[in-house]
Amino acid sequence: TMEFKVVKINQEFRNVVVSHKALIEAELEAQKQVIMSKLEKGQILEGTVKNITSYGVFVDLGGVDGLIHITDLSWGRVSHPEEVVALDQKIQVVILDFDDAKKRIALGLKQLTPHPWEALDQNLKVGDKVKGKVVVMADYGAFVEIATGVEGLIHVSEMSWSQHLRSAQEFMKVGDEVEAVILTLDRDERKMSLGIKQLSADPWAEIETKYPVGTKTTAKVRNFTNFGVFVEIEEGIDGLIHISDLSWTKKVKHPGEFTQVGADIEVVVLEIDKDNRRLSLGHKQLEENPWAGIESKFPLDSVHEGTITEMTDKGAVVSLDENVEGFCPTRQLTKEDGSVPKVGDKIEFKILEFSKATKRITLSHLRTYDDVRKAEAAAEKAEKRAAADATKSTVKKINASVEKTTLGDIAGLAALKSAMEAAEAKKAPAKKSKKEETSEE
Structure with a gap:
């Protein structure tokens, strides 16, 4: 014999639908109302773990359920609630908030223990070395847990003395045990910044001694700009080779014509800017300025065979030698038959102008045959x-x-x-x- 509640009557089919569950739910609802009326924020209750999800834990408080969000399970980082609790486990929780209308109760577990920052060693200060475990990685840095619930951020700029933009994942990964130096410590805001590059000496500290002006060394090409090449001599020491310091003879329009990213290049230190952590470097200075010899090799009015390497709106770039280029204006390019030469053509050119100051050689193909014609006409006359x-x-x-x-x-x-x-x-x-x-x- 049980009690039932009539929930539906069908006169046509002479059928009655009854429910025992409806009576239980009504009793449970009444019980919930009683429990909810007695709840207070900060109240500590005992409950049983009823369900575990990826975002939190549902706890039965004796007729009503509450949710412990994953962030309120522990002061430390939690990947999944199963790391902290298990099904049917009896635990004590604290009421953080509740909503009578929606019958929602927010619970906390970590709030039953003091905040780890409050227990942090009071003698810990900026400059001290600490050890910890990488718990979270981001492009801009890594969060390292030096004690349960106490984390510090190692920004990517504090991972290496190098100024090149790099991702933090190049230096470490989640789970790594690392040693770092405390850079900033704010106990009130509970924030800490760490650095690992400080564990090694700053390469710029004795730059004048290690790479004095005139030093010749090998660098690695890191980046291009329109005005030069950025290279790295060693980790943390960068320098710039201006485009005008790449070659004595070739007119380099863009560094990409001369070298490529990742390639090694021989350089000589021209100037040191310690404040801005930059070196002015040169490549052409590794060799003597050849223009004195070039001038004697290519005197005015002499005729030489050259190969057209590039055509522009104003004329043609002509290779006269392995490392010597000249320029022939468009009006001086015309062949004797009236046609215009093209890239790759090998023809004769006369030296019209040689400027050592601007490193410019002006050429003419027209004059190679026009001057002969004029000379013949003059001779005949x-x-x-x-x-x-x-x-x-x-x-x-x-x-x-x-x-x-x-x-x-x-x-x-x-x-x-x-x-x-x-x-x-x-x-x-x-x-x-x-x-x-x-x-x-």
Whole structure:
């Protein structure tokens, strides 16, 4: 014999639906109301673990259920509630909050013990070394538990003296046991920051001694910019090779043309900026400035064979030698047949300009044949002029000869005439006396 509650009557089918559970629920509801009316925040009760989920634990308080959220199970990090409690386990809990209308009760387990920060060694201070376990990893750092419920953050920037952006996962992982130095400690805010790079000496502390100006060494290319190459000499020591310090002879438009990320490159220390933790480095300074020798090898107006390596809007970049480049303006590129050469063509160029200061060699292909043509035309013109001058000289000589001959003849005739007249004058008296002698006779 049991008691039932009539929940439904069907006259048509002469059927009655009754429920014993409805009576029990009503009793339980009444019991809950009694229990809820007696609850107070901070009240400590005993209950039984009824259900365990990934987000918390449901506890039966003797007719009503409460939830212990996973964050209220322990002062330390909890991955799953099963690490702390088990089903049907009797535990003491404290009431954190409740809602009469929704019949929700928030419970806490860790609140029954003092906060670990309150029990932290009072002698612990900034600069002390501590050991702990990595409990959480993030890109920006790692949380290390040095005591249950007491964690410190090691920011990624405090993991290495290097200034390169890196992920914390490159240095450690969850579960690792690490040693660190306390950098900041705020007991009121319950915050602590730690560092592991401080366990080793700062490489910049004695940079002038370790890498004085003029030091030659090998560095690894880390990054490019339009103005240069960032390299790392060793962990924590970075430097910049300006694009103008890569080569004496080649015009480098972007460092990517000269080297690549991850490659090793020989460098020499040019300048030290200890405050900003930067080194000015050079690569071309490893060799003597070759421009003095280049100038003698490529004098003005000399002609050399070159290969076009690049075409631009203004002209062509020409490789004259393994390490020597020149520039030929567009107007000087035209071939003798009127066509324009292309990349890869090997043709002759004349040196128009050589500037050691700006390291610029200006070339011309047009002048290699145009100057020859002009020279030939000038030679031909000079030859014609010389021939004409020779003809004039010959005619002048002939005229002078003719004139000299004519004058000579005239003078000779005059002399002959005078001689004849003188001779006749002498003969005349002699004839007269002879006549006179004849008359007298």
